[in-house]
Amino acid sequence: MTWSGKEVRQQFPILQQKINGKRLIYLDSAASAQKPQVVIDALSSVYSTNYANIHRGIYRLAEEATRQYEAARAKIAKFINAASTDEVIFVRNATEGLNLVVYSWGRSNVGAGERIIVTELEHHSNLVPWQWLAQEQDAELSFIPVTGAGELDLAALPPLLADGRAKVLALSMMSNVLGTIPDLAEIIHLAHAAGVVVVLDGAQAVPHLPVDVQSLDADFMAFSGHKLGGPGIGALWGRRALLAAMPPFLFGGDMILSVRKERSTWNELPYKFEAGTPAIAEAIALGAAIDFLTELGMENVRQHELQLVTYALAELSAVPGLHLLGPAAEKHGGAVAFWFEDIHPHDIAAILDEEGICVRAGQHCAAPLHRRFGIPASTRASYYVYNSNEDTDALVAGLHKVIKLLRR
Amino acid sequence: MSNLYREELLEHYHDPLNYGVIEDAEVDINRDNPTCGDTIHLTARLDEDDRIAEVKFEGQGCVVSMAAASLLTAEVVGKSPEEIAALGLRDIEELLGGMRLSMGRVKCALLALTALQKGLEEAGR
Incomplete structure (x- = not known):
């Protein structure tokens, strides 16, 4: 059994608010997850x-x-x-x-x-x-x-x-x-x-x-x-x-x-x-x-995220100039990091914030790993039980705005 | 869109002032921002009165750190090391157009200034 993320989302009060009049899209659960009402x-x-x-x-x-x-x-x-x-x-x-x-x-x-x-x-x-x-x-x-x-x-x-x-x-x-x-x-x-x-x-x-x-x-x-x-x-x-x-x-x-x-x-x-x-x-x-x-079932949690990450990897790979990090979806957990040659992660995160989208920008406490890939920093979208493919759609739309504003 | 990304700052980001390296400069320093991986290599030359004659920088960073560095290189010419040591976040915010930066962007904005301050200190000025 998997779910769309929407019903589960209902149980997280913080996700019901709006940022700049837009639906809050939380894609930073690898840093810290939001809390369900029961907690x-x-x-x-x-x-x-x-x-x-x-x-x-x-x-x-x-x-x-x-x-x-x-x-x-x-x-x-x-x-x-x-x-x-x-x-x-x-x-x-x-x-x-x-x-x-x-x-x-x-x-x-x-x-x-x-x-x-x-x-x-x-x-x-x-x-x-x-x-x-x-x-x-x-x-x-x-x-x-x-x-x-x-x-x-x-x-x-x-x-x-x-x-x-x-x-x-x-x-x-x-x-x-x-x-x-x-x-x-x-x-x-x-x-x-x-x-x-x-x-x-x-x-x-x-x-x-x-x-x-x-x-x-x-x-x-x-x-x-x-x-x-x-x-x-x-x-x-x-x-x-x-x-x-x-x-x-x-x-x-x-x-x-x-x-x-x-x-x-x-x-x-x-x-x-x-x-x-x-x-x-x-x-x-x-x-x-x-x-x-x-109650959700951890096997279901994994299947839900596998579906989210499969979709995210496919959609993100079509964004011009975006380089994905990490393996294919079946060996890939809920964190999806990417980078651009010409756009700094801080600018991506700041512009996405205007759209109500929370992502992490920087080295994510893994400096040697970034050095291994020869990049100064990356942007990370990380998924959890309350996310849905709509969140990825909003992220991709946000990235197109970033490109329009910053790419020359 | 917030005024961080208005055209004037984007100009400095895409085409910064004083981008490059001054050979054999009195001030020559590399700094980085470990949380976001931004780096700067800043060089500065002093005139006979010990005031800043020229500053150049190269590096990679976000719009805030690059635009702040670009604006700073023009702003500090003619200033003494003491005057530069007295500069702070509010001055950089003024340079960037009078905005208040969020906590997460303060280090970006200060990267070039702290490099210059530290570089002058290391050069014994």
Whole structure:
């Protein structure tokens, strides 16, 4: 089952407004997604009826807040098919989840002369922390290159695994620029055969694809709730044995078992990694966002976006002078980036804004990838459950206006 | 359409003033804007009173950054390094026709000015 986007759009209050008298067309969901009414209601309901600090109060209100917070954790575990609920840690966003892995697992497990493997298409959040770790530990940072077609060049992986120095492979499950969906099953199989731990950046994939961390056989996966229609919160999933052996990342309240003046012991999973009062209402509302997506069905979400992206790639490729980035639609997630030799992305975004169309212009936190393609920046239209082909039609019409105004 | 894209600024974008490089200039600096990938290579020559005699730039960027750079190269001739150091966003907005720029375009508009200010500083002026 797929849908036109229009019925789903009705459930997002922000999309009902007009910009410059025109229908708001939101094509920047890869940066952050809009929120359905059920998520807004869940946030409001927590603060109106059930808010108190969790894991602390003996009174009824605190117990109910704790129950709902933990229920949200269970929803996430089920959504990504984690083996157990205590493998799910609430964090601020995917960035914080990846930093947690780098600081806690990375510093204890990657040593001098060992190799960290990333890819050329990573978002800065899955590149810069590993750069820092490599410098800190005197380790080597190696890259799986990206082909001209925007896919990972997997022929480069076996040589990086062959000498036994590789300890970790960190990669995105879907490029936030090219839309590329790598062949994770093959990559993880190769990495594990070489004893390499696999860290997945799920920021783009988890909102858009069915994800099953057990069948993927991954070791860590981080994602952001705000990109799937939830509030500003994220989660890190990790394999239980790995998380149990790791030192804490942040220290403070709730992550301890006992505290004496000189030393402390750590709480059990997942609380060992949740120091301080977390974003309680946001966690509960993330649970509501996951319910919303589960009701749509993640396979349906993927089919809906496949149809949108197939249409968008075809329509955009007919715009004079437009160069598309990334692979064909079947290997392409919801992000569609393109560039022109003669028109700067900032001007495109500013002129489209006059038409009520929101797109992203710049490097999308992926500077090395833009350098790989020899372009200073790109424009990105990214799709989600509430988009329709009409949005692409408006985008293409807007691009013709841009060309008329700026091309000589 | 907003006045950002009015004909006068588009003229500066398509056919900027003082586009190029001054060889052996006292001020010679490359700057970029990491969020959008804009780049500028700016060179400037000073006269015997230590005032700006000539500024040239080359680079790539959006209408705002290119038009602001073009207008700036004409505006600063005859100014002292102190006068240039005192210039800010409001002055660039005036040059661009008195508009108020949105937050996202401020860095574009200031690219050439900060390059010139930084370049003078690095040249010890």
